[in-house]
Amino acid sequence: MQGMTTTSNATAEALWDAPAAAGPLNATVTIPGSKSLSNRYLILAALGSKPVTLIGLLRSRDTELMMGALGALGVRCDADPATPTTVTVTPPAGGRFHGDADVYCGLAGTVMRFVPGLALFADGPVRFDGDEQAYARPMKPVLDGLEQLGATVEYHGEEGKLPFTVTPPKSAAAESAAGSAAGPAVVSIDSSGSSQFISGLLLVGARLPHGLELHHTGEKTPSLPHIRMTVADLNAAGAHATADEAARTWRVEPGSVQLPDRVVVEPDLSNAAPFLGAALIAGGSVRVPHWPETTTQPGGLLPGYLERMGAQVSFPEENGVRYCEVRSDGHIHGLGDFDLTAAGEIAPSLAAILVFADALTNLTGIGHLRGHETNRLAALVAEITRVGGTAGELPDGLRIEPVPAGRLHAADMETYADHRMATFAAMLGLRIPGVRVRDVATTRKTLPDFTGMWATLLG
Ligand SMILES: O=C(O)C1=C[C@@H](OP(=O)(O)O)[C@@H](O)[C@H](O)C1
Numbered sequence: 001m002q003g004m005t006t007t008s009n010a011t012a013e014a015l016w017d018a019p020a021a022a023g024p025l026n027a028t029v030t031i032p033g034s035k036s037l038s039n040r041y042l043i044l045a046a047l048g049s050k051p052v053t054l055i056g057l058l059r060s061r062d063t064e065l066m067m068g069a070l071g072a073l074g075v076r077c078d079a080d081p082a083t084p085t086t087v088t089v090t091p092p093a094g095g096r097f098h099g100d101a102d103v104y105c106g107l108a109g110t111v112m113r114f115v116p117g118l119a120l121f122a123d124g125p126v127r128f129d130g131d132e133q134a135y136a137r138p139m140k141p142v143l144d145g146l147e148q149l150g151a152t153v154e155y156h157g158e159e160g161k162l163p164f165t166v167t168p169p170k171s172a173a174a175e176s177a178a179g180s181a182a183g184p185a186v187v188s189i190d191s192s193g194s195s196q197f198i199s200g201l202l203l204v205g206a207r208l209p210h211g212l213e214l215h216h217t218g219e220k221t222p223s224l225p226h227i228r229m230t231v232a233d234l235n236a237a238g239a240h241a242t243a244d245e246a247a248r249t250w251r252v253e254p255g256s257v258q259l260p261d262r263v264v265v266e267p268d269l270s271n272a273a274p275f276l277g278a279a280l281i282a283g284g285s286v287r288v289p290h291w292p293e294t295t296t297q298p299g300g301l302l303p304g305y306l307e308r309m310g311a312q313v314s315f316p317e318e319n320g321v322r323y324c325e326v327r328s329d330g331h332i333h334g335l336g337d338f339d340l341t342a343a344g345e346i347a348p349s350l351a352a353i354l355v356f357a358d359a360l361t362n363l364t365g366i367g368h369l370r371g372h373e374t375n376r377l378a379a380l381v382a383e384i385t386r387v388g389g390t391a392g393e394l395p396d397g398l399r400i401e402p403v404p405a406g407r408l409h410a411a412d413m414e415t416y417a418d419h420r421m422a423t424f425a426a427m428l429g430l431r432i433p434g435v436r437v438r439d440v441a442t443t444r445k446t447l448p449d450f451t452g453m454w455a456t457l458l459g
């Protein structure tokens, strides 16, 4: 698994010519499984007591890292040789995870924030490491939460960051720290830096002897849809999880966790954003099949956002398949003040579209993007400026100002090991001839065949 992190200089330095659109698009692009659902289902399957088959699982760096992590803890993940997106997960005998294990997180937030909770149920310490760039990502609230549950956390570098070791509680300590017959274990953390801190603790809540009551002490809750996704997935696995969002409190009753024998993973709706957004930048129409009627993914908000920017969105059904179809004449409306707290992960894709808009946009509620794969607010400002656009950081977001089309020009774009900065740059290249993208292979985090899919988009 660690081999996946070594990028040869040749690859890192390679520049990919982002194709400009020759005319309006007319494409149908199939999007692989959701990263967020894939990695939640893998964790929940690992917490069960019998095998679960996941269908349409995303196979990308982030899910390989998750399967590698689970493997280190004694969970088997067997891919169907004929259909690698079908993976059967077999939990360890007796539900006890292997300790004295090494988990490599790469740059994957879902691995570094969701797997440490499993260490509570391991039979020895679990060491966590990741890409050097991951050392900058905030980790402390979820690890403080595990300490409140009786685990010991030892930091090997900067406190509150990777790398670290989680040692599970001795059983007596676990009993007292993890609640009592009178009530659940109560944990308080500030999750304003990432929704994943809350999700990571909730995912293991049912396995605690008396369940979990989790309080978020911060003022803001980023990406609430991802927390709702965690609650919904827990309940789909037979747990009883509830939320009082106004009180910033979540509860999980003690009990077993068992996903159904077969679970189908939805396409990644956030990863649909560069493709559907391309219809606005280049004009024409783009369709994504298997668009769910209802979803817990924040990407479900995307069609509405694109409509606000001037696109026509419809959901035609053909032969039992539901599509999201986005059409545009290429005229893009700025959004003014626009609160993106709920769906920060699609900010880079929205930003690429808004570079070509007719009016100003202030994307707000996304200050925590400074702790994503890279400091995305700084990266977006730098790269928009690099092509001649005008953008600036806000205390909690990003300001994108309209510029005359003639001011935008070719450039070699940096991607900062961030998949969404690479897809952002490709989107700009649709309307700005001569854009080249450094290390486009970084898209393998969630979209290993991005360049092939982009070729399909452009026909
Ligand atoms: O739980 C999840 O699957 C995710 C939660 C969000 O994290 P933040 O709350 O840190 O933005 C999102 O940005 C990330 O891509 C995936």
Ligand SMILES: C=C(OP(=O)(O)O)C(=O)O
Residues within 6 Å of the ligand: 107, 108, 109, 110, 345, 372, 373, 420
């Ligand atoms: C923030 C993201 O990823 P991660 O799951 O690594 O936090 C993302 O994919 O936009």
